[in-house]
Protein backbone atom coordinates (compact mmCIF):
# COMPACT_ATOMS: atom_id res chain seq x y z
CA UNK A 274 0.00 0.00 0.00
CA UNK A 275 1.37 3.42 -0.91
CA UNK A 276 -0.96 5.98 0.69
CA UNK A 277 -1.28 9.57 -0.36
CA UNK A 278 0.54 12.18 1.71
CA UNK A 279 -1.05 15.58 1.24
CA UNK A 280 1.39 18.30 2.28
CA UNK A 281 0.34 21.27 0.15
CA UNK A 282 -2.55 23.52 1.14
CA UNK A 283 -5.43 23.35 -1.32
CA UNK A 284 -5.21 25.98 -4.03
CA UNK A 285 -1.41 26.23 -4.31
CA UNK A 286 -0.83 27.04 -7.99
CA UNK A 287 1.01 24.31 -9.90
CA UNK A 288 0.97 21.95 -6.91
CA UNK A 289 -1.18 18.84 -6.87
CA UNK A 290 -1.63 15.75 -4.79
CA UNK A 291 -1.52 13.40 -7.75
CA UNK A 292 -0.32 13.76 -11.34
CA UNK A 293 -1.78 11.24 -13.77
CA UNK A 294 0.41 10.98 -16.86
CA UNK A 295 -1.43 9.90 -20.01
CA UNK A 296 -4.52 10.77 -22.00
CA UNK A 297 -5.82 7.30 -22.85
CA UNK A 298 -8.42 5.23 -21.06
CA UNK A 299 -6.08 4.03 -18.29
CA UNK A 300 -5.27 7.62 -17.30
CA UNK A 301 -8.87 8.79 -17.60
CA UNK A 302 -10.22 5.88 -15.54
CA UNK A 303 -7.78 6.46 -12.70
CA UNK A 304 -8.16 10.26 -12.82
CA UNK A 305 -11.93 9.88 -12.68
CA UNK A 306 -11.69 7.64 -9.61
CA UNK A 307 -9.21 9.94 -7.84
CA UNK A 308 -10.66 13.33 -8.73
CA UNK A 309 -13.17 13.50 -5.89
CA UNK A 310 -10.54 12.62 -3.27
CA UNK A 311 -7.44 14.59 -4.22
CA UNK A 312 -6.17 17.51 -6.27
CA UNK A 313 -5.47 15.79 -9.56
CA UNK A 314 -3.72 17.00 -12.69
CA UNK A 315 -3.86 14.92 -15.85
CA UNK A 316 -1.03 15.44 -18.36
CA UNK A 317 -2.38 13.99 -21.58
CA UNK A 318 0.72 14.16 -23.79
CA UNK A 319 1.34 15.44 -27.28
CA UNK A 320 -0.43 14.99 -30.61
CA UNK A 321 1.37 11.81 -31.66
CA UNK A 322 1.34 8.92 -31.40
CA UNK A 323 -2.41 8.85 -30.87
CA UNK A 324 -3.60 7.01 -27.75
CA UNK A 325 -4.00 3.31 -28.48
CA UNK A 326 -7.34 3.71 -26.69
CA UNK A 327 -8.66 5.68 -29.67
CA UNK A 328 -7.63 2.87 -32.06
CA UNK A 329 -9.13 -0.07 -30.18
CA UNK A 330 -11.73 -2.44 -31.63
CA UNK A 331 -13.63 -2.38 -28.35
CA UNK A 332 -13.48 -6.09 -27.52
CA UNK A 333 -13.46 -6.65 -23.76
CA UNK A 334 -12.05 -10.12 -23.10
CA UNK A 335 -11.13 -11.91 -19.90
CA UNK A 336 -7.59 -13.32 -19.46
CA UNK A 337 -4.37 -12.21 -21.07
CA UNK A 338 -2.10 -12.89 -24.00
CA UNK A 339 -1.25 -16.33 -22.59
CA UNK A 340 -4.06 -18.87 -22.37
CA UNK A 341 -5.07 -19.96 -18.84
CA UNK A 342 -3.36 -23.33 -19.40
CA UNK A 343 -0.09 -21.69 -20.44
CA UNK A 344 -0.23 -19.28 -17.50
CA UNK A 345 -0.92 -22.18 -15.13
CA UNK A 346 2.15 -23.98 -16.48
CA UNK A 347 4.31 -20.88 -16.01
CA UNK A 348 3.01 -19.58 -12.67
CA UNK A 349 0.98 -22.43 -11.16
CA UNK A 350 -2.78 -22.91 -11.08
CA UNK A 351 -3.37 -20.65 -8.07
CA UNK A 352 -1.78 -17.67 -9.84
CA UNK A 353 -3.49 -18.45 -13.15
CA UNK A 354 -6.91 -18.63 -11.50
CA UNK A 355 -6.20 -15.41 -9.55
CA UNK A 356 -5.40 -13.69 -12.86
CA UNK A 357 -8.49 -15.11 -14.53
CA UNK A 358 -10.70 -13.78 -11.71
CA UNK A 359 -8.95 -10.41 -11.60
CA UNK A 360 -9.28 -9.95 -15.36
CA UNK A 361 -12.91 -11.08 -15.10
CA UNK A 362 -13.50 -8.30 -12.57
CA UNK A 363 -11.85 -5.89 -15.03
CA UNK A 364 -14.19 -6.96 -17.84
CA UNK A 365 -17.29 -6.74 -15.63
CA UNK A 366 -16.27 -3.32 -14.30
CA UNK A 367 -15.65 -1.86 -17.74
CA UNK A 368 -19.00 -3.11 -19.07
CA UNK A 369 -20.80 -1.77 -15.96
CA UNK A 370 -19.05 1.57 -16.29
CA UNK A 371 -20.01 1.85 -19.95
CA UNK A 372 -23.63 1.07 -18.99
CA UNK A 373 -23.55 3.69 -16.23
CA UNK A 374 -22.34 6.28 -18.74
CA UNK A 375 -25.22 5.34 -21.05
CA UNK A 376 -22.91 3.81 -23.67
CA UNK A 377 -24.74 0.52 -24.27
CA UNK A 378 -22.12 -2.15 -23.63
CA UNK A 379 -22.81 -5.49 -25.33
CA UNK A 380 -22.49 -8.68 -23.28
CA UNK A 381 -21.97 -10.97 -26.23
CA UNK A 382 -19.31 -13.34 -24.91
CA UNK A 383 -16.42 -14.15 -27.25
CA UNK A 384 -15.01 -17.04 -29.26
CA UNK A 385 -11.38 -18.03 -28.67
CA UNK A 386 -10.58 -19.92 -31.86
CA UNK A 387 -7.53 -22.18 -32.34
CA UNK A 388 -5.68 -22.36 -35.62
CA UNK A 389 -3.96 -25.73 -35.18
CA UNK A 390 -4.02 -28.95 -33.16
CA UNK A 391 -1.42 -27.80 -30.63
CA UNK A 392 -3.23 -24.55 -29.85
CA UNK A 393 -6.54 -26.41 -29.67
CA UNK A 394 -5.08 -28.87 -27.15
CA UNK A 395 -3.94 -25.92 -25.04
CA UNK A 396 -7.35 -24.28 -25.27
CA UNK A 397 -9.20 -27.48 -24.37
CA UNK A 398 -7.07 -27.66 -21.21
CA UNK A 399 -7.79 -23.97 -20.66
CA UNK A 400 -11.53 -24.59 -20.95
CA UNK A 401 -11.30 -27.28 -18.27
CA UNK A 402 -9.47 -24.87 -15.98
CA UNK A 403 -11.94 -22.06 -16.64
CA UNK A 404 -14.85 -24.38 -15.82
CA UNK A 405 -13.14 -25.30 -12.56
CA UNK A 406 -12.76 -21.61 -11.68
CA UNK A 407 -16.22 -20.53 -12.86
CA UNK A 408 -19.55 -20.86 -11.07
CA UNK A 409 -21.51 -21.19 -14.30
CA UNK A 410 -19.22 -23.87 -15.79
CA UNK A 411 -21.85 -25.06 -18.30
CA UNK A 412 -21.77 -21.73 -20.13
CA UNK A 413 -18.10 -22.16 -21.15
CA UNK A 414 -18.47 -24.08 -24.43
CA UNK A 415 -15.81 -26.04 -26.34
CA UNK A 416 -16.79 -26.75 -29.91
CA UNK A 417 -15.14 -28.29 -32.94
CA UNK A 418 -14.01 -26.50 -36.07
CA UNK A 419 -16.88 -28.09 -38.02
CA UNK A 420 -19.46 -26.69 -35.63
CA UNK A 421 -17.83 -23.26 -35.93
CA UNK A 422 -18.54 -23.32 -39.66
CA UNK A 423 -22.19 -24.19 -39.05
CA UNK A 424 -22.42 -21.33 -36.54
CA UNK A 425 -20.87 -19.02 -39.14
CA UNK A 426 -17.96 -18.07 -36.83
CA UNK A 427 -15.45 -18.88 -39.58
CA UNK A 428 -13.73 -21.77 -41.33
CA UNK A 429 -10.35 -23.47 -41.21
CA UNK A 430 -10.16 -23.45 -37.42
CA UNK A 431 -9.43 -26.48 -35.27
CA UNK A 432 -11.98 -25.56 -32.61
CA UNK A 433 -13.05 -22.81 -30.24
CA UNK A 434 -13.91 -22.04 -26.64
CA UNK A 435 -16.79 -19.67 -25.93
CA UNK A 436 -16.23 -17.36 -22.95
CA UNK A 437 -19.66 -15.98 -21.96
CA UNK A 438 -18.54 -13.08 -19.76
CA UNK A 439 -16.84 -11.04 -22.50
CA UNK A 440 -18.35 -8.13 -24.37
CA UNK A 441 -17.90 -5.08 -26.54
CA UNK A 442 -17.83 -1.34 -25.80
CA UNK A 443 -17.33 1.74 -27.95
CA UNK A 444 -13.86 2.98 -26.88
CA UNK A 445 -14.23 6.38 -28.57
CA UNK A 446 -17.48 7.06 -26.76
CA UNK A 447 -15.90 5.94 -23.49
CA UNK A 448 -12.94 8.30 -24.01
CA UNK A 449 -15.25 11.23 -24.79
CA UNK A 450 -17.50 10.54 -21.84
CA UNK A 451 -14.69 10.16 -19.29
CA UNK A 452 -12.93 13.24 -20.64
CA UNK A 453 -15.99 15.44 -20.27
CA UNK A 454 -16.69 13.95 -16.83
CA UNK A 455 -13.36 15.32 -15.59
CA UNK A 456 -14.29 18.91 -16.36
CA UNK A 457 -14.24 20.96 -13.17
CA UNK A 458 -12.99 17.98 -11.15
CA UNK A 459 -9.36 17.80 -12.28
CA UNK A 460 -6.88 19.97 -14.16
CA UNK A 461 -6.16 18.65 -17.63
CA UNK A 462 -2.99 19.79 -19.43
CA UNK A 463 -2.21 18.76 -23.01
CA UNK A 464 1.51 18.35 -22.46
CA UNK A 465 4.13 15.64 -22.39
CA UNK A 466 5.91 15.39 -19.06
CA UNK A 467 8.91 13.58 -17.58
CA UNK A 468 9.58 12.93 -13.91
CA UNK A 469 12.60 14.92 -12.69
CA UNK A 470 14.52 14.99 -9.41
CA UNK A 471 12.34 15.09 -6.31
CA UNK A 472 12.47 17.96 -3.80
CA UNK A 473 14.15 17.38 -0.42
CA UNK A 474 10.80 16.50 1.20
CA UNK A 475 10.08 13.87 -1.46
CA UNK A 476 7.69 16.03 -3.49
CA UNK A 477 7.79 14.94 -7.13
CA UNK A 478 8.63 17.41 -9.85
CA UNK A 479 7.39 16.90 -13.41
CA UNK A 480 8.98 18.75 -16.31
CA UNK A 481 6.59 19.89 -19.03
CA UNK A 482 7.47 20.45 -22.70
CA UNK A 483 7.15 24.21 -22.13
CA UNK A 484 9.99 24.17 -19.59
CA UNK A 485 7.58 24.73 -16.68
CA UNK A 486 7.33 22.29 -13.78
CA UNK A 487 4.53 20.75 -11.76
CA UNK A 488 4.78 19.50 -8.20
CA UNK A 489 2.85 16.63 -6.73
CA UNK A 490 3.06 13.94 -4.09
CA UNK A 491 2.35 10.95 -6.27
CA UNK A 492 2.63 10.17 -9.98
CA UNK A 493 0.53 7.59 -11.83
CA UNK A 494 2.31 6.62 -15.04
CA UNK A 495 -0.42 5.61 -17.51
CA UNK A 496 1.22 6.78 -20.71
CA UNK A 497 1.10 3.54 -22.70
CA UNK A 498 4.27 3.00 -24.70
CA UNK A 499 5.18 6.65 -23.91
CA UNK A 500 5.71 5.65 -20.25
CA UNK A 501 9.29 4.76 -21.20
CA UNK A 502 9.98 8.51 -21.61
CA UNK A 503 8.16 9.53 -18.42
CA UNK A 504 10.45 7.75 -15.96
CA UNK A 505 13.72 5.87 -16.61
CA UNK A 506 12.50 2.74 -14.77
CA UNK A 507 10.09 1.97 -17.64
CA UNK A 508 12.77 2.13 -20.35
CA UNK A 509 13.78 -1.51 -20.12
CA UNK A 510 10.36 -2.76 -19.07
CA UNK A 511 8.14 -1.84 -22.02
CA UNK A 512 8.43 -2.26 -25.76
CA UNK A 513 6.09 -1.05 -28.49
CA UNK A 514 4.24 -3.30 -30.93
CA UNK A 515 2.31 -1.79 -33.80
CA UNK A 516 -1.16 -3.20 -34.39
CA UNK A 517 -2.97 -2.70 -37.66
CA UNK A 518 -6.71 -2.72 -38.27
CA UNK A 519 -9.12 -2.67 -41.17
CA UNK A 520 -12.86 -2.16 -41.51
CA UNK A 521 -14.90 -3.59 -44.37
CA UNK A 522 -18.03 -2.17 -45.93
CA UNK A 523 -21.37 -3.27 -44.47
CA UNK A 524 -21.87 -7.04 -44.75
CA UNK A 525 -25.15 -8.07 -46.33
CA UNK A 526 -26.16 -10.09 -43.26
CA UNK A 527 -25.39 -10.38 -39.56
CA UNK A 528 -22.76 -13.13 -39.50
CA UNK A 529 -21.13 -12.75 -36.11
CA UNK A 530 -22.98 -12.35 -32.83
CA UNK A 531 -19.79 -12.29 -30.74
CA UNK A 532 -16.20 -11.15 -31.29
CA UNK A 533 -13.52 -13.69 -32.15
CA UNK A 534 -9.94 -13.88 -30.82
CA UNK A 535 -7.49 -16.09 -32.71
CA UNK A 536 -3.91 -17.31 -32.48
CA UNK A 537 -3.44 -16.48 -28.80
CA UNK A 538 -5.17 -13.13 -29.35
CA UNK A 539 -2.74 -11.90 -32.02
CA UNK A 540 -5.78 -11.51 -34.30
CA UNK A 541 -9.28 -10.42 -33.34
CA UNK A 542 -12.39 -9.33 -35.17
CA UNK A 543 -16.05 -8.49 -34.69
CA UNK A 544 -19.09 -7.41 -36.64
CA UNK A 545 -19.86 -3.90 -35.48
CA UNK A 546 -23.40 -2.62 -34.83
CA UNK A 547 -23.18 -0.92 -38.27
CA UNK A 548 -22.81 -4.37 -39.86
CA UNK A 549 -19.18 -3.71 -40.87
CA UNK A 550 -16.42 -6.15 -39.97
CA UNK A 551 -13.57 -4.74 -37.87
CA UNK A 552 -10.32 -6.76 -37.86
CA UNK A 553 -7.09 -6.12 -35.92
CA UNK A 554 -3.89 -8.11 -35.96
CA UNK A 555 -0.28 -7.89 -35.01
CA UNK A 556 2.76 -10.14 -35.00
CA UNK A 557 2.26 -13.12 -37.26
CA UNK A 558 3.12 -16.61 -36.11
CA UNK A 559 5.67 -17.26 -38.83
CA UNK A 560 7.42 -13.93 -38.23
CA UNK A 561 6.88 -13.07 -34.54
CA UNK A 562 9.12 -10.01 -34.54
CA UNK A 563 6.96 -8.34 -37.19
CA UNK A 564 5.88 -4.84 -36.12
CA UNK A 565 7.70 -5.17 -32.78
CA UNK A 566 9.67 -2.02 -31.97
CA UNK A 567 7.72 0.08 -34.50
CA UNK A 568 6.38 3.38 -33.09
CA UNK A 569 5.00 5.12 -36.18
CA UNK A 570 1.20 4.97 -36.04
CA UNK A 571 0.66 6.95 -39.24
CA UNK A 572 1.76 4.35 -41.81
CA UNK A 573 -0.20 1.34 -43.08
CA UNK A 574 2.11 -1.63 -43.62
CA UNK A 575 1.39 -3.21 -47.02
CA UNK A 576 2.94 -6.48 -45.84
CA UNK A 577 0.58 -6.67 -42.86
CA UNK A 578 -2.31 -5.64 -45.10
CA UNK A 579 -1.57 -8.54 -47.48
CA UNK A 580 -1.47 -10.99 -44.58
CA UNK A 581 -4.70 -9.69 -43.10
CA UNK A 582 -6.52 -9.96 -46.41
CA UNK A 583 -5.12 -13.47 -46.91
CA UNK A 584 -6.30 -14.46 -43.43
CA UNK A 585 -9.80 -13.08 -44.04
CA UNK A 586 -10.08 -14.72 -47.47
CA UNK A 587 -9.17 -18.07 -45.92
CA UNK A 588 -11.22 -17.94 -42.72
CA UNK A 589 -14.11 -15.55 -43.43
CA UNK A 590 -14.69 -15.95 -47.16
CA UNK A 591 -16.83 -13.28 -48.75
CA UNK A 592 -16.28 -10.49 -46.22
CA UNK A 593 -13.75 -8.72 -48.44
CA UNK A 594 -16.32 -8.56 -51.25
CA UNK A 595 -17.75 -5.53 -49.39
CA UNK A 596 -14.42 -3.74 -49.79
CA UNK A 597 -12.10 -2.26 -47.19
CA UNK A 598 -13.27 1.23 -46.24
CA UNK A 599 -10.88 2.09 -43.41
CA UNK A 600 -7.41 1.11 -42.19
CA UNK A 601 -5.46 2.28 -39.16
CA UNK A 602 -2.56 1.43 -36.87
CA UNK A 603 -1.88 1.98 -33.18
CA UNK A 604 0.95 1.31 -30.77
CA UNK A 605 0.47 -1.20 -27.97
CA UNK A 606 2.74 -1.22 -24.91
CA UNK A 607 3.99 -4.68 -24.04
CA UNK A 608 5.89 -5.51 -20.85
CA UNK A 609 8.92 -7.84 -20.81
CA UNK A 610 6.84 -10.76 -19.52
CA UNK A 611 3.59 -9.85 -21.30
CA UNK A 612 1.69 -9.09 -18.07
CA UNK A 613 0.50 -5.63 -16.99
CA UNK A 614 2.47 -3.41 -14.61
CA UNK A 615 0.14 -2.31 -11.80
CA UNK A 616 1.44 -0.56 -8.68
CA UNK A 617 4.54 1.13 -7.24
CA UNK A 618 7.81 0.76 -9.10
CA UNK A 619 10.71 -0.80 -7.18
CA UNK A 620 12.55 1.78 -5.09
CA UNK A 621 9.95 4.53 -5.43
CA UNK A 622 6.54 4.01 -3.83
CA UNK A 623 5.38 7.41 -5.12
CA UNK A 624 5.51 6.33 -8.77
CA UNK A 625 2.62 4.03 -9.62
CA UNK A 626 2.66 2.09 -12.89
CA UNK A 627 -0.53 1.52 -14.89
CA UNK A 628 0.59 0.20 -18.27
CA UNK A 629 2.07 -2.77 -20.18
CA UNK A 630 -1.19 -4.32 -21.37
CA UNK A 631 0.19 -6.48 -24.16
CA UNK A 632 -2.33 -5.19 -26.67
CA UNK A 633 -5.38 -5.86 -24.46
CA UNK A 634 -5.50 -2.83 -22.19
CA UNK A 635 -9.13 -2.00 -22.74
CA UNK A 636 -10.00 -5.36 -21.20
CA UNK A 637 -7.75 -4.96 -18.16
CA UNK A 638 -7.45 -1.31 -17.30
CA UNK A 639 -10.71 -0.75 -15.39
CA UNK A 640 -9.77 -3.04 -12.50
CA UNK A 641 -6.11 -2.00 -12.64
CA UNK A 642 -7.16 1.66 -12.37
CA UNK A 643 -9.32 0.86 -9.32
CA UNK A 644 -6.40 -1.00 -7.72
CA UNK A 645 -4.04 1.92 -8.32
CA UNK A 646 -6.67 4.30 -6.91
CA UNK A 647 -6.81 2.25 -3.71
CA UNK A 648 -3.02 2.24 -3.48
CA UNK A 649 -2.82 6.01 -4.03
CA UNK A 650 -5.44 6.76 -1.40
CA UNK A 651 -3.98 4.30 1.11
CA UNK A 652 -7.14 2.21 1.24
CA UNK A 653 -7.11 -1.48 2.11
CA UNK A 654 -4.77 -3.48 -0.07
CA UNK A 655 -6.41 -4.10 -3.42
CA UNK A 656 -6.57 -7.65 -4.68
CA UNK A 657 -4.03 -7.10 -7.45
CA UNK A 658 -2.33 -10.45 -8.05
CA UNK A 659 1.23 -10.08 -6.73
CA UNK A 660 2.73 -11.10 -10.08
CA UNK A 661 1.29 -7.94 -11.68
CA UNK A 662 3.16 -5.56 -9.36
CA UNK A 663 6.28 -3.99 -10.90
CA UNK A 664 8.51 -5.39 -8.16
CA UNK A 665 8.29 -8.79 -9.89
CA UNK A 666 10.80 -7.38 -12.39
CA UNK A 667 13.55 -7.18 -9.74
Ligand SMILES: Cc1cc2nc3c(=O)[nH]c(=O)nc-3n(C[C@H](O)[C@H](O)[C@H](O)COP(=O)(O)OP(=O)(O)OC[C@H]3O[C@@H](n4cnc5c(N)ncnc54)[C@H](O)[C@@H]3O)c2cc1C
Pocket residue numbers: 294295296297298299300316317318319321322323324325326327328329330331332333334464465466467495496497498499500502503516517518541553601602603604605606627628630631632633634635636637638
Ligand atom coordinates in the same frame (compact mmCIF):
# COMPACT_ATOMS: atom_id res chain seq x y z
C1 LIG B 1 -5.49 -1.20 -33.33
C2 LIG B 1 -5.73 -1.54 -31.88
C3 LIG B 1 -6.83 -2.30 -31.51
C4 LIG B 1 -7.03 -2.65 -30.18
N1 LIG B 1 -8.14 -3.38 -29.83
C5 LIG B 1 -8.32 -3.73 -28.53
C6 LIG B 1 -9.46 -4.49 -28.14
O1 LIG B 1 -10.33 -4.81 -28.94
N2 LIG B 1 -9.56 -4.85 -26.83
C7 LIG B 1 -8.63 -4.50 -25.90
O2 LIG B 1 -8.77 -4.88 -24.73
N3 LIG B 1 -7.57 -3.75 -26.24
C8 LIG B 1 -7.40 -3.36 -27.53
N4 LIG B 1 -6.32 -2.62 -27.88
C9 LIG B 1 -5.37 -2.22 -26.84
C10 LIG B 1 -5.94 -1.06 -26.06
O3 LIG B 1 -6.47 -0.11 -26.94
C11 LIG B 1 -4.82 -0.44 -25.24
O4 LIG B 1 -4.12 -1.43 -24.53
C12 LIG B 1 -5.36 0.55 -24.24
O5 LIG B 1 -6.24 1.44 -24.86
C13 LIG B 1 -4.21 1.27 -23.61
O6 LIG B 1 -4.70 2.38 -22.90
P1 LIG B 1 -3.68 3.33 -22.19
O7 LIG B 1 -4.47 4.43 -21.63
O8 LIG B 1 -2.81 2.55 -21.29
O9 LIG B 1 -2.71 3.86 -23.34
P2 LIG B 1 -2.99 4.82 -24.56
O10 LIG B 1 -4.42 4.81 -24.95
O11 LIG B 1 -1.98 4.48 -25.60
O12 LIG B 1 -2.69 6.24 -23.98
C14 LIG B 1 -1.39 6.65 -23.68
C15 LIG B 1 -1.45 8.14 -23.46
O13 LIG B 1 -0.23 8.58 -22.89
C16 LIG B 1 0.11 9.82 -23.48
N5 LIG B 1 1.54 10.03 -23.31
C17 LIG B 1 2.56 9.37 -23.90
N6 LIG B 1 3.73 9.88 -23.48
C18 LIG B 1 3.44 10.86 -22.60
C19 LIG B 1 4.21 11.76 -21.81
N7 LIG B 1 5.55 11.75 -21.84
N8 LIG B 1 3.57 12.65 -21.03
C20 LIG B 1 2.22 12.68 -20.97
N9 LIG B 1 1.44 11.83 -21.67
C21 LIG B 1 2.04 10.95 -22.49
C22 LIG B 1 -0.33 9.68 -24.93
O14 LIG B 1 -0.49 10.95 -25.51
C23 LIG B 1 -1.65 8.95 -24.73
O15 LIG B 1 -2.67 9.89 -24.50
C24 LIG B 1 -6.11 -2.23 -29.20
C25 LIG B 1 -5.01 -1.45 -29.56
C26 LIG B 1 -4.82 -1.10 -30.89
C27 LIG B 1 -3.65 -0.24 -31.24
